[in-house]
Amino acid sequence: MIAVMVALPLLFAFLTALTVPLRMERYAKYSFLTGALSPWLIYPFLEKGSEVVGGWPKIGSIEVAFDAYNSLIILGEFILFSAVALYSIIYFKKEIKALVLLLLVHVGLLGAFISRDLFNFYIFMEIASVSSFALVGFSGGKEATRAAYKYLMLSLLASYFFVFSIGIIYLKTGYLNLELVSQAPPSKEIRAAVAVAFTSLLLKAGIFPLHLWLPDAHANAPSPVSALLSGAVVKAPAYGMVLLSLYLPPPENLRNALLVLAFSSMFFGVGAMLLERDIKRFLAYSTVSQMGYVLLGIATLNPLGALYYAFAHMLFKGGLFLSAGAMVDKAKTRELERLSYRGDPILMTSVLMLSLAISGIWPFVGSPAKAALLKGLPYGKELFYLAGLGTLASFTKLNYYLMKGEGKGYGFTVLPSLIMALATLLAGIWLGSSPKAVDAYLLLGGVVLFLLLRTSGALNAKLPRTEITPRDVNMGAALFALFLLLLLHLSQS
Amino acid sequence: MKMSLVVRTTTKLVAPFLVTYGAYLTIYGYESPGGGFQAGVIFAVSVILLMTAYGYRRTRKRFPLMTVQLVESSAALFIVGVALMGLAFGAFFLNFLRPYMPGGTVMTFNIGVALKVGTSFVLVFYIMSRWVDRD
Numbered sequence: 001m002i003a004v005m006v007a008l009p010l011l012f013a014f015l016t017a018l019t020v021p022l023r024m025e026r027y028a029k030y031s032f033l034t035g036a037l038s039p040w041l042i043y044p045f046l047e048k049g050s051e052v053v054g055g056w057p058k059i060g061s062i063e064v065a066f067d068a069y070n071s072l073i074i075l076g077e078f079i080l081f082s083a084v085a086l087y088s089i090i091y092f093k094k095e096i097k098a099l100v101l102l103l104l105v106h107v108g109l110l111g112a113f114i115s116r117d118l119f120n121f122y123i124f125m126e127i128a129s130v131s132s133f134a135l136v137g138f139s140g141g142k143e144a145t146r147a148a149y150k151y152l153m154l155s156l157l158a159s160y161f162f163v164f165s166i167g168i169i170y171l172k173t174g175y176l177n178l179e180l181v182s183q184a185p186p187s188k189e190i191r192a193a194v195a196v197a198f199t200s201l202l203l204k205a206g207i208f209p210l211h212l213w214l215p216d217a218h219a220n221a222p223s224p225v226s227a228l229l230s231g232a233v234v235k236a237p238a239y240g241m242v243l244l245s246l247y248l249p250p251p252e253n254l255r256n257a258l259l260v261l262a263f264s265s266m267f268f269g270v271g272a273m274l275l276e277r278d279i280k281r282f283l284a285y286s287t288v289s290q291m292g293y294v295l296l297g298i299a300t301l302n303p304l305g306a307l308y309y310a311f312a313h314m315l316f317k318g319g320l321f322l323s324a325g326a327m328v329d330k331a332k333t334r335e336l337e338r339l340s341y342r343g344d345p346i347l348m349t350s351v352l353m354l355s356l357a358i359s360g361i362w363p364f365v366g367s368p369a370k371a372a373l374l375k376g377l378p379y380g381k382e383l384f385y386l387a388g389l390g391t392l393a394s395f396t397k398l399n400y401y402l403m404k405g406e407g408k409g410y411g412f413t414v415l416p417s418l419i420m421a422l423a424t425l426l427a428g429i430w431l432g433s434s435p436k437a438v439d440a441y442l443l444l445g446g447v448v449l450f451l452l453l454r455t456s457g458a459l460n461a462k463l464p465r466t467e468i469t470p471r472d473v474n475m476g477a478a479l480f481a482l483f484l485l486l487l488l489h490l491s492q493s
Numbered sequence: 494m495k496m497s498l499v500v501r502t503t504t505k506l507v508a509p510f511l512v513t514y515g516a517y518l519t520i521y522g523y524e525s526p527g528g529g530f531q532a533g534v535i536f537a538v539s540v541i542l543l544m545t546a547y548g549y550r551r552t553r554k555r556f557p558l559m560t561v562q563l564v565e566s567s568a569a570l571f572i573v574g575v576a577l578m579g580l581a582f583g584a585f586f587l588n589f590l591r592p593y594m595p596g597g598t599v600m601t602f603n604i605g606v607a608l609k610v611g612t613s614f615v616l617v618f619y620i621m622s623r624w625v626d627r628d
Contacts, residue, residue: 004580014569054584
């Protein structure tokens with residue numbers, strides 16, 4: 001039954017594609033929406049546990065699971081994709097190809113989240129990322145095509161190394177099923193393979209030094225696609241890291257390196273956010289920072305914390321990108337100074353709610369997720385709170401700019417972001433957190449920090465418009481190679 | 494752009510045999526080396542050969558873009574449909590045709606995959622020749 005959840009959107013993706021040669025384009029919208037929403041019908045009937053597809057013998061077959069680790073992240077993907085689907089049928093009116101590609105991203109993500117098998121995980125992650133390369137370049141503009149090209153080159157490089165590491169694991173153990181792989185005796189080769197796999201997944205998840213492709217790709221994509229990319233597509237590699245750390249736990253050295261990376265990613269993202277003036281790039285850098293939190297959970301061997309945070313990030317970042325999309329599509333500019341949510345109280349409420357959620361303030365989903373992460377953190381709690389303070393300061397900046405300017409109504413396009421804002425509130429209450437005094441101090445501290453930085457003039461520095469030029473894909477590849485060597489060395493010593 | 498008479502005649506002669514070989518690989522793929530993907534590639538090669546010999550426009554007349562798209566999507570629907578049909582007999586992807594057919598669903602899957610892969614490759618070549626070929 002679990003695999004049917006993936007099969008239904010796939011079926012409707014091809015049905016949507018079939019409307020083009022049959023000249024029934026006007027029905028494509030309905031088949032797209034059915035495909036996007038059909039997994040909701042199955043979700044309540046799923047039983048916790050794992051099953052082998054088709055009842056074939058377990059060795060050499062595909063195992064899928066639905067358990068405490070992935071049920072939450074699948075739920076988050078459903079909520080986000082439903083909101084994105086609502087936005088897309090407004091945004092892509094006649095573009096059936098985009099609708100099909102969006103459904104394929106949905107399929108790829110769901111498939112990656114349910115698989116318990118390395119190769120199957122890789123295949124579904126690739127379905128999601130290949131469709132997203134096409135979607136990033138969809139608008140056909142020069143910037144978007146370049147961003148898609150960079151994303152394509154670096155992501156494929158990482159993918160090939162991931163397949164290479166799967167190959168090593170398969171050669172050494174003879175299995176691809178993670179549960180069977182974990183029973184094999186530990187060896188040098190498997191540790192090396194885990195290091196290679198971690199490096200490639202770090203690149204695909206957009207963690208700090210390997211994040212080069214991320215801001216360009218996420219900022220230049222069409223608005224609903226940005227929400228899906230930042231919200232969900234980067235979670236697939238993060239989930240892969242969680243799977244690897246569950247079944248093949250990385251050695252102590254590697255974990256320490258990951259912890260350092262996590263903190264540097266958190267702070268780098270915050271720093272770039274404070275300087276950035278382009279709303280979509282601002283949110284993209286925020287993803288770099290937030291993926292650091294997810295990596296923190298993985299590095300401290302706290303997979304549930306990482307997945308809680310991944311779920312929370314899906315909701316609030318998806319919502320923020322959808323609200324940014326509503327403003328950007330109307331105003332046709334991405335400059336923070338020229339955008340405003342005045343005159344639309346619904347959009348204003350949802351942006352404020354989502355900003356509080358991303359900063360981890362009490363009734364919203366960020367708070368229990370951060371509490372879950374903090375539980376597993378042995379030391380460095382001060383750094384964790386400092387990063388939270390930075391996030392608050394940068395989101396104060398976002399709201400400060402959005403509050404200025406003249407009012408304008410946004411109509412129906414604010415509905416998806418309202419759904420996401422309500423989802424963050426409900427999920428926060430459902431996951432059960434308690435109000436803490438720290439939240440109030442952090443909130444105050446964030447506003448004060450922003451005002452201090454603003455009056456001191458530290459926020460006037462200009463960031464380059466693009467992270468790397470297409471010629472410098474080489475630079476990204478060289479960085480990747482250096483990291484690969486570093487992690488390999490750490491895993492062996 | 495037209496190739497010489499030798500090339501065109503040879504292509505005309507070779508292409509039907511390629512299709513036959515592709516059909517052989519599809520049908521016997523479940524018990525011998527080969528299978529849907531390989532057969533699909535061979536199907537695509539026969540069309541692509543015609544394209545190199547006669548040019549994009551003449552090939553498109555015989556194999557219109559619409560038909561290729563139609564076959565591609567419906568082959569994919571067929572594969573997912575067979576996988577979902579297994580649900581009625583107990584499990585997703587169940588080999589429920591085993592008693593009635595050699596190889597059971599494996600052969601039906603191979604046929605679907607061959608059509609899907611073949612038409613997808615042809616589609617990719619069509620789309621690329623739109624930019625390159627100006628005959």
